[in-house]
Amino acid sequence: MNDEIFDLESRLAALKPRPVSSALEPAIARAAIRPSRGSVSFFWSVAASGAIAASLIVAMLMGRPGRDARAVPLAQVVAKVPAGSAPLAVLARADVRWGDDFGLNDNPSRP
């Protein structure tokens, strides 16, 4: 059995494949110089992903409510500042929460 198989392998190996055409080598060389379809599509997918990410970031920043929306309107704070108050109290009133943090708003001696 092994001899038969060895003989068949020899007969098969003796069959010569058809030669490749002479135009194949220059065609491969030409195609190798051009950027591959894979690298071109990779470039475009990276570019598209970057553009989408940038758009999302811009949209998030533009749609985000500003800090001023949560803060006490400036006009209300300024309107409550009496004339002639101590400079520190005036500064604290510029942001009511800061004044609370420092206990300035609860100072009974404050005018």
Added chain:
Amino acid sequence: MPSLSEPWRALLARHGPALVIFARQWASSHADAEDALQDGFVRFLHARRRPEDEVAYLYACVRSAAIDAARTRDRRKRVDERRAAPEPVFADVPAQMELAASVEAALARLPGEQREVMVMKIWGELTFSQIAVALNTNPNTVASRYRYAIERLEAMLADEVRHE
């Protein structure tokens, strides 16, 4: 005219003809098989890292290119190709024409996974380890597929001789 550098030209000259037989498993003509070889060779040249076994990797690239081409080929074109006269896979050597036709027919009847191992082993002269790398499997599986393939081929060719 652009040309390949010497090592790649030598690689193509050494393995090109066997790679065309290899690609013919998924292509219906010699020209389509050469196109797959071209595409596979370009993929091989564009590899980001040089593989440990260049020949095995080249076979893997050509295999993948031939399978991709077969998938994307126009369906209508495939129907036309089936109607066209089959092209011989082996070189026209008058003393071998009969055997070549029988072997070609027998190869076509083998399961694909056995046929590709057979082509790489006999005409590509790859080792079982190289074939295993190219097919991303283990050498024992490759050896087993080869044994089944050669036994089936032997039986098919013997049947043919008996019927003549």
